[in-house]
Amino acid sequence: MTDRRTVFFISDGTGLTAESLGHSLLSQFEGLAFRQVRIPFVDSPGKVEECIAQIRGARALDGVRPVVISTLVNPEVAARLREADALILDFFATFIAPLEAEFHARSSHAIGKSRKVATSLDYTNRIDAVNFTLAHDDGVSNVDLDQADIILVGVSRSGKTPTSLYLALQFGVRAANFPLIPEDFERKKLPDDLAHHREKLFGLSISPERLHRIREARRPNSTYSSPANCRYEIDAAQRMMTREGIQWLDSSTRSIEELSTAIMQMAKLERPSY
Amino acid sequence: MTDRRTVFFISDGTGLTAESLGHSLLSQFEGLAFRQVRIPFVDSPGKVEECIAQIRGARALDGVRPVVISTLVNPEVAARLREADALILDFFATFIAPLEAEFHARSSHAIGKSRKVATSLDYTNRIDAVNFTLAHDDGVSNVDLDQADIILVGVSRSGKTPTSLYLALQFGVRAANFPLIPEDFERKKLPDDLAHHREKLFGLSISPERLHRIREARRPNSTYSSPANCRYEIDAAQRMMTREGIQWLDSSTRSIEELSTAIMQMAKLERPSY
Structure with a gap:
C-alpha cells in the first residue's frame, strides 16, 4: 500500500481541461498526497478497457479506490468507465443535462465535437x-x-x-x-x-x-x-x-x-x- | 432581443479552465448561437457585484437568462453569484462535496489555492x-x-x-x-x-x-x-x-x-x- 491516492484525468480529447479542473479541486486538500495520471484520446471500447485495467492496478497498489475526473462525450464509453471501482466525477454527464433542459435542445453527444478543431x-x-x-x-x-x-x-x-x-x-x-x-x-x-x-x-x-x-x-x-x-x-x-x-x-x-x-x-x- | 444567449465563464483565477470546459459543453449544441464572455479574477464582493450587473444586462439584451459556468473557490462569492438570474453551473460546489466525503477531509476553500502558483x-x-x-x-x-x-x-x-x-x-x-x-x-x-x-x-x-x-x-x-x-x-x-x-x-x-x-x-x- 502506498500513502497516496491515484487520480486519473480521462478524456476523449487531450485531457488538459480535466487535468486543469482536477488540479484546482485537489489543491483544496492540503496534506493529502496524490499521484496524477492523464489519459488522453480515450475514444474506443478498447481504450476504455485499458483505463479500467489501470484503475484496477492503482486500486490494488494504493489500497484505496482512485478518483477519476472525466470529460468523455461518448455516452457508451462514459457508462462503461462508471463501472470501474473508483469515485467517478463525470463533467459531461453532470452538466449536459441542465444545459439540455435550459436550451430545450438535445446535445449531439458526438465525440470530437468537444475538441478544439484545427480549422x-x-x-x-x-x-x-x-x-x-x-x-x-x-x-x-x-x-x-x-x-x-x-x-x-x-x-x-x-x-x-x-x-x-x-x-x-x-x-x-x-x-x-x-x-x-x-x-x-x-x-x-x-x-x-x-x-x-x-x-x-x-x-x-x-x-x-x-x-x-x-x-x-x-x-x-x-x-x-x-x-x-x-x-x-x-x-x-x-x-x-x-x-x-x-x-x-x-x-x-x-x-x-x-x-x-x-x-x-x-x-x-x-x-x-x- | 438578440437571437443568441450569453454564456459567462467566471473564476477567481484566470477563467481558462471554466472557458475550456464551457467550450466543450456548448459545442454539443449545434445550431445554437452563444456570446461567450470570460471574467477572470473575481475574488472580492465588489467584483461579484460587477458580474451580477453584467449578467442582468445580458439577460435584458438577449431576452433569455444567461448561463454562468464558474470555478469560484470562495463560498461567499459563489453564494452571492448564485442569486443572479442565470443558470449557474458551479464546478466547485458540485464536485468538492463528493471529494470531501471520499477523502474524509474538509477542503480549505481558500482563494488562490486553485491558482497555478508561480513557484x-x-x-x-x-x-x-x-x-x-x-x-x-x-x-x-x-x-x-x-x-x-x-x-x-x-x-x-x-x-x-x-x-x-x-x-x-x-x-x-x-x-x-x-x-x-x-x-x-x-x-x-x-x-x-x-x-x-x-x-x-x-x-x-x-x-x-x-x-x-x-x-x-x-x-x-x-x-x-x-x-x-x-x-x-x-x-x-x-x-x-x-x-x-x-x-x-x-x-x-x-x-x-x-x-x-x-x-x-x-x-x-x-x-x-x-
Whole structure:
C-alpha cells in the first residue's frame, strides 16, 4: 500500500481541461498526497478497457479506490468507465443535462465535437501570431509594430518572452516585447520606437532576488547579474513605467497564465482562448 | 432581443479552465448561437457585484437568462453569484462535496489555492524549456541536443515551431525542431545531427493543399510554395520518416494541443501541464 491516492484525468480529447479542473479541486486538500495520471484520446471500447485495467492496478497498489475526473462525450464509453471501482466525477454527464433542459435542445453527444478543431482560420491566426511574436521578440525588430496588439516592456529576464509566446499561442494575440535597458534609464526616456504606441504598452517587473538568480544562471558573477545592478534596473524601470503611465505587473508572484490573462484584461482585448 | 444567449465563464483565477470546459459543453449544441464572455479574477464582493450587473444586462439584451459556468473557490462569492438570474453551473460546489466525503477531509476553500502558483521551480522549468526550444528552433543549433526531451522533424511550415513552443510552455518539455529539406531527400538520409537521437524524433506532416496556402502567403509564386513542390516534399518526408521508423502526425487535422498531447503520449513523457 502506498500513502497516496491515484487520480486519473480521462478524456476523449487531450485531457488538459480535466487535468486543469482536477488540479484546482485537489489543491483544496492540503496534506493529502496524490499521484496524477492523464489519459488522453480515450475514444474506443478498447481504450476504455485499458483505463479500467489501470484503475484496477492503482486500486490494488494504493489500497484505496482512485478518483477519476472525466470529460468523455461518448455516452457508451462514459457508462462503461462508471463501472470501474473508483469515485467517478463525470463533467459531461453532470452538466449536459441542465444545459439540455435550459436550451430545450438535445446535445449531439458526438465525440470530437468537444475538441478544439484545427480549422484553417484558427490555425492561421495562431501561427501568424506566433510568427509575429518571434519576429518581435526582445526588441529585435521595430517593423510593423503598428500591427502589434500588445507590446510588453521590462528589464532583461523579467518574463517578457514566455508571456508574449503564451499570449500568441493561447489567444492568437500579436505580442511584441522590448527590453528596458540602462541607456533608457540614463536618458530618462522610453525607446523612441515605443513612444508612438503608448496605448499598447504593458510592463512586467520582477523581484530583485528572483532576477538576480535568473541572471546569475546565465552570466555568473557579472555586473549584469549582481544584486545591486538588478535592484537598480528594476527600480529605474518601475519609476519609468509609472512616469509614462504604463500599467505593470510583477512576474514574481503570478504564473504565465495569470500574467497573460491580466494583461488581456488591462488591454481590454476580448479573445477566446484556443 | 438578440437571437443568441450569453454564456459567462467566471473564476477567481484566470477563467481558462471554466472557458475550456464551457467550450466543450456548448459545442454539443449545434445550431445554437452563444456570446461567450470570460471574467477572470473575481475574488472580492465588489467584483461579484460587477458580474451580477453584467449578467442582468445580458439577460435584458438577449431576452433569455444567461448561463454562468464558474470555478469560484470562495463560498461567499459563489453564494452571492448564485442569486443572479442565470443558470449557474458551479464546478466547485458540485464536485468538492463528493471529494470531501471520499477523502474524509474538509477542503480549505481558500482563494488562490486553485491558482497555478508561480513557484520558483515551476517558473524555472518552463523558462528553461522555452529558452531551450527557442535556441533549437528550425535546426538553428545542434549543441546540447542530448538535453532535448523531444526533437520534431518535418518539412518547412509543417507546424514544428508552434508545437515545440506549446510543449515547452504547457509541459516544460525541451522540444527542439529540425526541418527536413530537399537535400535530405536527395541524400535519402536523415540530417547527421539527428541520427544519434532516433528515439527522441517525432514527425509532423501536413496536407499539400494547406502547406501550399501557408507557403504561398510567405513567398508567393515561388517554387518553394508551388503545389507540385509541396506535394513532392511531403511525399518524400513521409517516406523518409516511415523508412527511419519515426512516428508522425498530420498537423492538418489536429490542433496544437492535440499534436502536443499525442506526441507526449508517443514519447511516453509524463509531465503535468502547468
